[in-house]
Amino acid sequence: VQLQASGxxxxxxxxxxxxxxxASRRTSSNNGMGWFRQAPxxxxxxxxxxxxxxxxxxxxxxxxxxxxxxxxYASSTVHLQxxxxxxxxxxxxxxxxxxxxxxxxxxxxxxxWGQGTLVTVSS
Numbered sequence: 001v002q003l004q005a006s007g008x009x010x011x012x013x014x015x016x017x018x019x020x021x022x023a024s025r026r027t028s029s030n031n032g033m034g035w036f037r038q039a040p041x042x043x044x045x046x047x048x049x050x051x052x053x054x055x056x057x058x059x060x061x062x063x064x065x066x067x068x069x070x071x072x073y074a075s076s077t078v079h080l081q082x083x084x085x086x087x088x089x090x091x092x093x094x095x096x097x098x099x100x101x102x103x104x105x106x107x108x109x110x111x112x113w114g115q116g117t118l119v120t121v122s123s
Contacts, residue, residue: 001112002029005095008117011085015063015121019080021095022116030097033078034110037119039091047093050078058103063089084122092116 001023013107021033034049047096048059050069057069079093096110105111 001097003095003097003112003114003119004115005114007080007119008093008119010014010120010122013086013121013123015085016081017085017119018093019082019117019119020092021078021080023076023078023097030101031075031111032071032101032103034096034098034103034105035069035078035080036094036096036107037091038090038094038116042091044084044094045109046105046107047107048080049098052101056102058105060095060105082119083090085119087121090116090119090121 004022007019017086030052032051035047038044048069050057054071066084071078090122094116095114097112098109099111
């Protein structure tokens with residue numbers, strides 16, 4: 001499975017961006033999917049994830065109420081809608097496919113990773 005993340009860019013605080021993660025084949029439809037981010041000088045952290053059927057989502061406390069994850073099975077794509085962005089949301093965002101059917105906040109539970117897309121939020 002190859003994952004291609006896209007949709008990053010420069011946005012002002014309070015703005016919105018929608019990230020997409022396209023999988024190379026439909027195998028990913030059986031797996032949980034997660035989004036992680038890495039800010040400059042910091043470790044990569046969990047942002048949120050979605051189960052194989054889209055029925056279960058989970059988010060980091062820092063993004064709850066602002067970010068929404070969804071998945072489109074027809075296109076094997078997972079989206080991360082980010083609203084009310086803050087400067088502290090700046091970083092490289094990565095999508096990843098979990099080993100199991102559900103997402104996890106632990107990076108070790110993911111098998112495949114996308115290349116990352118840069119999000120910059122200006123104040």
